Amino acid sequence: MPTALAAIGIAALVAIPIGYLAIRAAEGRGGLGAILEPSFGWLVVRSLGLGLTVGVIATALALGLAVLVEAVDLPLRRLATPLVVMPLAIPSYVAASAYVAGLSPLGPFGQLLAGLGVGPVFPEGFTWSVFVLVTSTVPLAFLPLRAAIARVDGDLYDAARTLGCSRTRALATALRPVLGRAARSGFVIVVLYTIAELGTVAILRYDALPRVIYHQFLSAFDRAAAARSALVLVALVLLVIVVAGGTSARTRAGDRGRPLRYHLGRARFLALVPIAGYVLVATIVPLLSLVAWLVKTPSSGLALGRAVTGSLHAAAIVVVPSVVGAVIVAVVAERGGRAGRTLGRIVDVGFALPGLVVALGLSVAALRAMPSLYHGWVPYVLAMMILFVPLGVAAIRGSLASVPPSLEEAARTLGASRRQAFWRVTLPIVRPGVLAAAALVVISTAKELGASLLILPPGETTLAVQLWDAIEEARYGHAAAPALLLIALAAIASFAIERRGMKEAAR
Amino acid sequence: MAVLALAACKDKSSDRPPAPAPSPTGSGATAPEITVYSGRSEKLVGPILAAFEKEHGVKLKVRYGETAALATLLLEEGARSPAAVFLAQDVGAVGALTERGLLATLPDEVLARVPERYRAEKKTWVGVTGRVRTIVYAPSRTSEAQLPASVLDLTQPAWKGKVGWAPQNASFQVFVTGMRKALGDEATAKWLSDMKKNGTRDYAKNGAIVQAVAAGEIALGLVNHYYLYQFLKDDPAFDAKNHFTVAKDPGSLVNLSAVGVLASADAAAAKAGTQLAAYLLSDAVQAQFAKDTNEYPLVAGVAAPEGLKPLAELEPPAIDLSSLGDLEGTLDLLRKTGVTP
Numbered sequence: 001m002p003t004a005l006a007a008i009g010i011a012a013l014v015a016i017p018i019g020y021l022a023i024r025a026a027e028g029r030g031g032l033g034a035i036l037e038p039s040f041g042w043l044v045v046r047s048l049g050l051g052l053t054v055g056v057i058a059t060a061l062a063l064g065l066a067v068l069v070e071a072v073d074l075p076l077r078r079l080a081t082p083l084v085v086m087p088l089a090i091p092s093y094v095a096a097s098a099y100v101a102g103l104s105p106l107g108p109f110g111q112l113l114a115g116l117g118v119g120p121v122f123p124e125g126f127t128w129s130v131f132v133l134v135t136s137t138v139p140l141a142f143l144p145l146r147a148a149i150a151r152v153d154g155d156l157y158d159a160a161r162t163l164g165c166s167r168t169r170a171l172a173t174a175l176r177p178v179l180g181r182a183a184r185s186g187f188v189i190v191v192l193y194t195i196a197e198l199g200t201v202a203i204l205r206y207d208a209l210p211r212v213i214y215h216q217f218l219s220a221f222d223r224a225a226a227a228r229s230a231l232v233l234v235a236l237v238l239l240v241i242v243v244a245g246g247t248s249a250r251t252r253a254g255d256r257g258r259p260l261r262y263h264l265g266r267a268r269f270l271a272l273v274p275i276a277g278y279v280l281v282a283t284i285v286p287l288l289s290l291v292a293w294l295v296k297t298p299s300s301g302l303a304l305g306r307a308v309t310g311s312l313h314a315a316a317i318v319v320v321p322s323v324v325g326a327v328i329v330a331v332v333a334e335r336g337g338r339a340g341r342t343l344g345r346i347v348d349v350g351f352a353l354p355g356l357v358v359a360l361g362l363s364v365a366a367l368r369a370m371p372s373l374y375h376g377w378v379p380y381v382l383a384m385m386i387l388f389v390p391l392g393v394a395a396i397r398g399s400l401a402s403v404p405p406s407l408e409e410a411a412r413t414l415g416a417s418r419r420q421a422f423w424r425v426t427l428p429i430v431r432p433g434v435l436a437a438a439a440l441v442v443i444s445t446a447k448e449l450g451a452s453l454l455i456l457p458p459g460e461t462t463l464a465v466q467l468w469d470a471i472e473e474a475r476y477g478h479a480a481a482p483a484l485l486l487i488a489l490a491a492i493a494s495f496a497i498e499r500r501g502m503k504e505a506a507r
Numbered sequence: 508m509a510v511l512a513l514a515a516c517k518d519k520s521s522d523r524p525p526a527p528a529p530s531p532t533g534s535g536a537t538a539p540e541i542t543v544y545s546g547r548s549e550k551l552v553g554p555i556l557a558a559f560e561k562e563h564g565v566k567l568k569v570r571y572g573e574t575a576a577l578a579t580l581l582l583e584e585g586a587r588s589p590a591a592v593f594l595a596q597d598v599g600a601v602g603a604l605t606e607r608g609l610l611a612t613l614p615d616e617v618l619a620r621v622p623e624r625y626r627a628e629k630k631t632w633v634g635v636t637g638r639v640r641t642i643v644y645a646p647s648r649t650s651e652a653q654l655p656a657s658v659l660d661l662t663q664p665a666w667k668g669k670v671g672w673a674p675q676n677a678s679f680q681v682f683v684t685g686m687r688k689a690l691g692d693e694a695t696a697k698w699l700s701d702m703k704k705n706g707t708r709d710y711a712k713n714g715a716i717v718q719a720v721a722a723g724e725i726a727l728g729l730v731n732h733y734y735l736y737q738f739l740k741d742d743p744a745f746d747a748k749n750h751f752t753v754a755k756d757p758g759s760l761v762n763l764s765a766v767g768v769l770a771s772a773d774a775a776a777a778k779a780g781t782q783l784a785a786y787l788l789s790d791a792v793q794a795q796f797a798k799d800t801n802e803y804p805l806v807a808g809v810a811a812p813e814g815l816k817p818l819a820e821l822e823p824p825a826i827d828l829s830s831l832g833d834l835e836g837t838l839d840l841l842r843k844t845g846v847t848p
Binding site: 104120207211217218221222223375459473 | 572
């Protein structure tokens with residue numbers, strides 16, 4: 001029972017920021033009704049427009065890339081997937097920073113353009129935001145699509161061919177049944193990511209909702225305005241989730257024949273061009289820009305020490321409550337029947353909420369209920385729990401599902417108490433999942449920007465915050481070191497997770 | 508719930524006999540601790556605050572941040588704020604807090620350290636340093652002859668896409684408040700939207716503007732005078748210079764960083780806070796500001812920063828600095844003209 005209560009408590013955390021935002025918004029000029037003002041309408045149009053545009057383009061590109069990687073006889077096929085997925089290690093605000101720094105007059109590409117007689121290019125506004133967000137989000141849509149295509153039945157293609165379909169038509173016939181669902185789930189993930197993202201639109205100066213909320217928080221003088229905008233953003237996120245009917249990308253793992261391989265003939269080598277192009281703009285250009293600035297600014301490593309210790313400090317404070325919370329929720333969600341699964345889904349909502357909104361709500365809550373907490377770690381830790389417990393749950397649930405409840409029952413018939421059975425039998429088996437959850441929380445803390453900017457206790461910093469400060473002051477050289485370190489961390493993490501995934505699959 | 512519980516505890520404890528008041532010697536023995544909200548960066552004021560702690564035996568808990576954000580925080584916290592002292596980048600923020608009744612009056616001997624026009628009419632804040640709005644430019648790319656006489660000229664096609672400003676910055680906002688006083692809301696709104704139409708570029712920080720000018724990203728930047736010197740200290744060949752617009756131009760507003768003590772602070776904290784304000788106005792600290800940050804000292808007899816015209820010889824627009832508290836009006840105007848979201 002105490003476990004269930006704790007899990008309910010964690011799920012209820014999500015309600016605190018949203019509830020307090022509503023209270024605060026209602027107090028401002030015009031009350032909650034002010035949300036219906038036309039200026040809010042424009043904000044919604046801008047944010048939703050950005051989200052849908054990025055969603056459509058990223059999903060279309062991802063579909064193309066997934067077909068090339070999985071359904072045709074591409075040369076160097078084994079290398080293609082890691083290359084396309086690599087940008088997952090580059091948070092989109094890091095990519096945005098890299099483009100801004102690289103194209104600035106003293107940056108490597110700015111100087112290149114000036115040499116060609118082209119005036120300064122300013123990466124900003126809607127178009128650039130779409131460009132950078134698409135480059136960063138293609139892998140999010142690519143992964144479910146590739147997985148779906150990998151499950152396509154090659155025999156279906158052969159059957160269509162024998163029935164007289166053209167090769168293209170036969171390919172379409174084989175792909176259609178699995179792609180719709182995967183494309184939709186990829187699209188929804190991209191849209192949710194895009195409308196919640198603060199760093200990218202702020203750095204690229206596009207007035208989407210998160211940038212406006214941040215501005216209102218800093219200097220609107222009346223946080224009711226920020227609270228109202230934040231509620232609008234929450235509504236938008238929920239709307240996307242409801243309309244799209246969730247983001248689960250599970251596809252039937254039915255029997256299948258041989259894998260599909262469409263033979264391109266000589267065009268195989270041409271098919272490498274789009275992949276190379278994507279790798280160039282999504283990975284190589286940002287990395288080149290950052291490395292060039294790092295080399296040019298020998299002192300940029302100096303400030304890194306503080307950012308690294310700051311990130312470790314913050315992570316050390318956040319990791320234990322988050323992982324304990326994740327274990328509790330995972331157990332309840334996995335073993336608690338229908339109610340448990342519902343609870344798991346409520347906790348999952350936190351992952352879709354923008355960090356900025358969670359932090360704003362918690363700051364209002366702290367100022368109201370316990371002002372003495374405002375300047376401390378409590379609101380920050382709660383925000384990180386709301387955002388990252390779902391990540392931990394996902395990591396732990398997988399290994400927990402592999403432990404049959406009968407194992408614990410056996411331990412209990414041998415005289416162990418329920419608690420002993422859990423500690424001695426179940427926990428050792430799920431330990432890899434718990435460690436993965438801890439690693440995810442540590443890296444996510446270093447990477448998180450929106451909430452950290454608002455409620456990290458005074459005097460504290462993280463890699464992401466250090467990068468943000470340097471970009472705001474246009475000290476691009478000093479942005480390069482934390483940016484590259486963030487990329488390295490994320491790359492190591494995804495490599496480790498991939499390895500673990502392969503090991504588990506081999507088991 | 509927790510607040511209710513605490514309130515309930517309080518009621519109960521009031522039934523008991525009052526606790527003995529701390530003896531004056533007892534409170535003197537432990538160093539008092541006060542919270543300072545500083546809209547000025549740690550790099551600039553950190554060493555000065557540390558020296559104050561040492562000399563006066565007062566412990567300071569400092570929260571650094573943007574002036575506007577800290578002013579907003581003080582408004583949200585109201586009477587429950589832990590802060591005793593607010594160090595502001597500009598007079599707009601302390602003016603706005605004065606209008607909401609959040610600042611206490613300062614003793615006359617502290618106020619009298621600076622000339623009358625550099626302190627609040629209502630005695631709620633006192634200027635610490637002076638800074639002048641300037642236009643920063645790169646001498647290698649823009650000749651003196653090309654420079655505009657007034658900020659009002661920056662809406663001309665010649666400057667299209669070549670000017671930078673920081674609309675979220677408190678110093679910029681108080682400059683706009685000054686322009687509203689000098690030219691009226693309508694003319695200011697027109698200037699703002701014309702600037703926006705002319706492709707004026709947004710920056711988050713003044714320092715970024717100075718860098719962008721030196722790098723050739725933009726030709727001119729609207730900033731405070733002293734940012735430039737931070738860059739010149741690191742690199743004497745740094746390609747940027749300050750240009751002062753003509754006398755009485757809204758672009759040559761003299762603004763102040765200022766200090767105020769919160770009305771919500773208890774007597775002991777207010778006393779320590781007042782000590783801090785007096786310390787910032789001591790001759791030695793004023794001279795340090797001039798030397799380290801190239802800001803104008805406000806106390807008579809302390810020399811202006813090297814190479815700068817004395818403050819008394821500048822000809823800013825005739826604006827009463829105590830009247831620049833209508834930050835909300837300025838923010839509304841910036842929103843209406845689409846300069847800020």
